[in-house]
Amino acid sequence: MEYMLKVKELNNSMFLKAYILTFGCQQNEADSEKLSGMAEAMGYEIVDKPDDADLIVVNTCAIREHAEQKALSTVGQFKHLKNKKPGLVIAVCGCMVAQEHRQNDIKFRYPYVNFIFGTTALHRFPELLYKNLTEKKRLYHNEEAARTIAEGIPIKRNNGYKAWVSVMYGCNNFCSYCIVPYVRGRERSRRPEDICAEVKELVDNGYKDITLLGQNVNSYGKDADFDCDFADLLDKLASFEGDYTLHFMTSHPKDASRKLIDVMAKHERIAKHFHLPMQSGSDEVLRRMNRRYDTEKYYGIVEYIREKMPECVITSDIIVGFPGETEEDFEETLNMLKKVGFDMLYSFIYSPRKGTPAAEMEDQIPREIQNARFDRLLETQNAIALEKNLPMVGKTVRVLCDGESKTNSETYSGRTEGNKIVFFDGECSDKGKYVNIKIDRAEAFALYGKKIK
Numbered sequence: 206m207e208y209m210l211k212v213k214e215l216n217n218s219m220f221l222k223a224y225i226l227t228f229g230c231q232q233n234e235a236d237s238e239k240l241s242g243m244a245e246a247m248g249y250e251i252v253d254k255p256d257d258a259d260l261i262v263v264n265t266c267a268i269r270e271h272a273e274q275k276a277l278s279t280v281g282q283f284k285h286l287k288n289k290k291p292g293l294v295i296a297v298c299g300c301m302v303a304q305e306h307r308q309n310d311i312k313f314r315y316p317y318v319n320f321i322f323g324t325t326a327l328h329r330f331p332e333l334l335y336k337n338l339t340e341k342k343r344l345y346h347n348e349e350a351a352r353t354i355a356e357g358i359p360i361k362r363n364n365g366y367k368a369w370v371s372v373m374y375g376c377n378n379f380c381s382y383c384i385v386p387y388v389r390g391r392e393r394s395r396r397p398e399d400i401c402a403e404v405k406e407l408v409d410n411g412y413k414d415i416t417l418l419g420q421n422v423n424s425y426g427k428d429a430d431f432d433c434d435f436a437d438l439l440d441k442l443a444s445f446e447g448d449y450t451l452h453f454m455t456s457h458p459k460d461a462s463r464k465l466i467d468v469m470a471k472h473e474r475i476a477k478h479f480h481l482p483m484q485s486g487s488d489e490v491l492r493r494m495n496r497r498y499d500t501e502k503y504y505g506i507v508e509y510i511r512e513k514m515p516e517c518v519i520t521s522d523i524i525v526g527f528p529g530e531t532e533e534d535f536e537e538t539l540n541m542l543k544k545v546g547f548d549m550l551y552s553f554i555y556s557p558r559k560g561t562p563a564a565e566m567e568d569q570i571p572r573e574i575q576n577a578r579f580d581r582l583l584e585t586q587n588a589i590a591l592e593k594n595l596p597m598v599g600k601t602v603r604v605l606c607d608g609e610s611k612t613n614s615e616t617y618s619g620r621t622e623g624n625k626i627v628f629f630d631g632e633c634s635d636k637g638k639y640v641n642i643k644i645d646r647a648e649a650f651a652l653y654g655k656k657i658k
């Protein structure tokens with residue numbers, strides 16, 4: 206707070222602009238809303254183009270090599286803006302620069318970047334900006350995962366009816382392929398009263414769709430001195446007056462509890478959508494991934510979800526081409542896809558991450574084999590998704606309208622509570638509202654229908 210005021214004083218009555226660019230997951234989107242909130246509190250107007258900005262912040266991702274290369278090349282493109290406007294301040298933050306080798310890359314290869322800070326130092330953004338503006342020195346800040354959680358950071362939300370709410374930060378799971386625990390630090394749960402206050406305020410302000418975020422929400426509260434697990438929290442959050450829907454992500458199968466599924470089944474306000482990353486259908490690969498569940502345990506959770514909520518949409522994450530994955534392992538994954546019948550999959554080709562155990566494993570899979578397996582995975586899943594969507598034809602579903610479709614301005618689009626995209630004959634005033642759509646056509650990735658007036 207102190208530094209936000211100081212920067213505001215420095216910027217006194219100048220009309221300065223800030224451009225904030227986000228790569229990566231929903232957690233990064235949520236972090237960027239805080240960066241925007243802080244920038245606005247410091248007197249910057251948030252703009253959606255970098256060209257005439259006075260401050261550019263690039264919030265980076267490290268989950269796969271491709272994400273890092275994209276962020277680096279974007280930072281590279283900002284050099285010409287700095288040449289044109291030497292007073293431009295460029296900051297790089299987020300997961301990528303929480304890694305020492307990437308900090309060094311920025312330090313030596315991008316000398317025009319003013320300062321960098323890792324994910325656990327997000328709240329230090331105003332302080333670093335102030336010091337850079339006043340001391341004119343390049344700054345590198347990567348706080349070691351502090352136990353503290355910074356509350357009260359201003360948030361500038363990008364959407365007036367959908368909101369992200371972080372319930373916890375960090376991850377303790379150390380899946381052998383994943384960089385997250387190294388760049389986001391240990392698990393820290395926010396206090397339930399702070400989360401309740403934030404969600405209640407959103408609901409009172411008319412927000413319809415609220416997604417609770419955590420790398421593994423099932424660990425919520427385990428690190429804390431209060432007695433409230435994620436199921437208890439969800440139960441409280443679903444009990445406010447108002448027409449809203451709660452979503453959450455992500456739930457780790459090793460400790461997805463029956464209690465959580467029971468709470469979901471009990472409340473209409475909790476979306477009947479379970480995102481349960483499986484990663485692989487081979488027990489041997491799961492063991493080497495350090496996932497700490499097997500396919501039997503995974504399928505047991507799916508059965509309990511379907512028993513309690515037969516209509517629940519189940520989605521998952523799959524990694525293809527993990528080190529040592531054999532043809533048999535991969536076929537077991539395809540078989541699990543068919544057995545579970547996922548509504549949707551987020552599939553990834555394994556990308557070695559420096560410093561993680563899997564990157565050092567023998568038997569890395571050649572790219573051509575990874576690509577061929579990836580194509581087969583998509584083909585199998587497309588057929589399953591179509592099979593799941595076809596029975597929706599003729600049914601009426603409630604959809605939260607997102608306004609005009611991005612690809613065809615003559616149609617409108619929205620999402621079901623299970624996050625399926627629906628295209629329909631909407632109108633301007635529908636944006637941000639629930640509408641009932643009668644489905645008349647289904648494809649693997651989309652539903653089409655007409656609005657019921």
Ligand code: SAM
Binds near residue numbers: 382420524556
């Ligand atoms: N915490 C969540 C969980 O455990 O499911 C997921 C977090 S991560 C941002 C999202 C997904 O990225 C993971 O579920 C995994 O499928 C994928 N992923 C993570 N590391 C990866 C890697 N090195 N290569 C490819 N995909 C990866």
Ligand code: SF4
Binds near residue numbers: 385
């Ligand atoms: Fe990564 Fe595993 Fe943590 Fe998810 S649970 S963030 S995949 S280490």
